[in-house]
Amino acid sequence: xxxxxGRGRFRFFSEEMNHKILHRVALENAxxxxxxxxxxxxxxxxxxxxxTNRMVGAEVLLRWQSADFGxxxxxxxxxxxxxxxxxxxxxxxxxxxxxxxxxxxxxxxHPEFRVAVNVSSKQLKQQDFVAxxxxxxxxxxxxxxxxxxxxxxxxxxxxxxRTIETLEALKDMGVQLSIDDFGTGYSSLxxxxxxxxxxxxxxxxxxxxxxxxxxxxxxxxxIITMAQSLSLKVLAEGVxxxxxxxxxxxxxxxxxxxxxxxxxxxxxxxxxxxxxxHGRRVGKHEVTE
Ligand code: C2E
Ligand code: MG
Ligand code: MG
Ligand code: MG
Numbered sequence: 001x002x003x004x005x006g007r008g009r010f011r012f013f014s015e016e017m018n019h020k021i022l023h024r025v026a027l028e029n030a031x032x033x034x035x036x037x038x039x040x041x042x043x044x045x046x047x048x049x050x051x052t053n054r055m056v057g058a059e060v061l062l063r064w065q066s067a068d069f070g071x072x073x074x075x076x077x078x079x080x081x082x083x084x085x086x087x088x089x090x091x092x093x094x095x096x097x098x099x100x101x102x103x104x105x106x107x108x109x110h111p112e113f114r115v116a117v118n119v120s121s122k123q124l125k126q127q128d129f130v131a132x133x134x135x136x137x138x139x140x141x142x143x144x145x146x147x148x149x150x151x152x153x154x155x156x157x158x159x160x161x162r163t164i165e166t167l168e169a170l171k172d173m174g175v176q177l178s179i180d181d182f183g184t185g186y187s188s189l190x191x192x193x194x195x196x197x198x199x200x201x202x203x204x205x206x207x208x209x210x211x212x213x214x215x216x217x218x219x220x221x222x223i224i225t226m227a228q229s230l231s232l233k234v235l236a237e238g239v240x241x242x243x244x245x246x247x248x249x250x251x252x253x254x255x256x257x258x259x260x261x262x263x264x265x266x267x268x269x270x271x272x273x274x275x276x277x278h279g280r281r282v283g284k285h286e287v288t289e
Contacts, residue, residue, distance in 0.1 A: 003101070004079065013033060018080070022218065024080065026068070027069065027077065027080060027082050028068060028086070028224065029247060030066050030068045031064075031080065031081055031084070031086050031090075032066070032086060034064060034066060034090075035089055035093060037067065038091065039064055039065050039066055039067065040062060040063065040064050040065075040090065040094075040235055041063050041064075041065065041070065042060050042061065042062060042063065042094065042097055042098065042101070042266075042267070043060075043061045043063055043264035043265055043266060044058035044060060044061070044101075044115070044264065044265060044266070044267055044270050045058055045059045045060070045061060045257055045262060045263065045265070046130045046257065046262040046270060046273065047059060047114075047116070047235060047255055047256070047257045048180055048208065048255060048256050048257070048261055049254065050093055050248070050253060050255060050256060051100070051254070052186045052252060052277075053277040054115065054276065054277055055113075055270075055273055055274060055276060056112070056113065056255065057114035057255075058114075058115055058116070058270060059115075059116045059118075059150070059257060059264075060098045060115055060116060060118070061074070061118075061264045062074055062090070062094055062118075062221050064076075064077060067167070071151045073128075078120070078185065082120055082121075082122050085122070086245060087120050087122050087123060088123060088126060088193060091120060091122075091123045092136070094117060094118075095117055095132075095133065095136050096136050096140065098115045098117050098147070098233075099115075099136055099137065099142040099144060099147060100140050100141035100142075101115060101267050102114070102115045102140075102142050102143075102146045103141050103142045103143075103145060104151075105271075105274060106142070106143060106146060108271075108274075110274045111143060111146065112146070113146060113274055114145075114146045114147070114148050114176065114254065115146065115147060116146065116148040116150050116178065117147070117148070117149055117150065118150045118180065118269060119149045119150060119151055119155075120155075121151075121152075121154075121155040121158060124151065124155060124163065125159070125209050127129070128164065129144065130166060130169045130173070131177070133170070133173070134173060137175075140168040140225075143174075144173050144174035144175045144219050145174055145175075147176065148175065148176040148177065148178055148198070148199070149170065149175055149176070149177055149178070150178050150179075150180040150201065151178075151179060151180060152179070152180045152181050152185065153179055153180075153181065153182060153183075153184065153185030154185045156179060157185060157191075157249060158197060160194070163195075164194060164195060164196070167195060167196050167197070168196055171196045175197075176198045176199065177195075177197045177198055177234070178197060178198060178199035178200065178201055179192075179195070179197055179199075179200045179201065180201050181201065181203040181222060181237075182200040182201055182202050182203055182223065183202060183203045183205070183206050183208065183219065183223065184203045184205065187220070189223065189226040192227075192230055192232065193230055197199075197232065198232065198233060198254075199232060199233040199234070199235055200223065200227055200232055200233075200235070201233055201234075201235045201236075201237050201257075202220060202234060202235070202236045202237065202253075203238075204236075204238020204258070205238075206219050206220050206223075207220070207236050207237065207238045207239060207240075207244055207258070208238065208240070210236075210244055210247045210248060210251075211241075211243040211244050211246070211247045217246060217247065217251070220236070220247075220248070220251055220253070221251050224252050225251055228252070233254045233255065234252075234253050234254050234255070235253075235254065235255040235256065235257060236248045236253050236256050236257070236258075237256075237257050237258060238257075238258050238259075239256045239257065239258030239259075239260045239261060240258055240259050240260050241260050242257075242260065244260070245260060245261075
């Protein structure tokens, strides 16, 4: 009866696989329609300068209010958009929307405020990415200095030579560049000098234990020291409590971002605090409209 059991198990797995494939297809179709239906929207998570205590920028985070699946976070759909190529259209929409928003904030008296957009490897590898971005900048009238593009370490290491050329073209346009989730990939700190980046974002896994683990504190300190010698800014992400904030400040970290200071929020919710000094954190829960 081992045989029949095996067959049963096979049928079970195949049904499960079937279900997964169907779910994927449905999700992909919903994503495809999401752009046309206007189901995507953006949240902005403030970033603070630790020296001046001012809000100096915000990271742009994609949200999807799907008619079929409800509210979806990037972890549930970004990789599918990358596999299917949908990330190109969605990514362009994110860039255009973020640039429009930055332009609006500049008009409202905050020309220095920066918006940081996550860029996927598929986008960076796209032949006409630089031309597309140039077009978006011209159309929206945004000052390129107030736009920052975030790439992960692995993206940058994947195809180092071509990537450097693309990054240099982006720098020539005047945009700022940062390396996201720094410390989780394989690049050596020393390798950073080959890339024309302005800022590194220390991954939140190191920030989590910075006040409890001497190892993590040492790693953060090493990253900050190296960054300073290369004249790069360091932003720590995922700051969730005052202990972490205090330690990062002591270690000489330039900027911070995290739930302790502010949750990701709609653009209008952030407007009142633009350029202001921070007191207490802004907002307890992520507000979704
Ligand atoms: P990321 O670029 O590292 O973005 C930071 C993520 O950490 C965000 O998650 C944010 O909500 C979360 N976060 C911020 N502060 C804290 C904190 O104090 N504690 C904890 N535990 N988490 C915190 P989110 O919005 O779910 O985004 C996840 C990832 O999805 C992003 O990671 C980014 O890689 C990707 N992503 C988001 N928006 C876009 C986009 O427009 N395009 C692309 N290609 N990727 C995006
Ligand atoms: Mg990011
Ligand atoms: Mg990150
Ligand atoms: Mg991350």
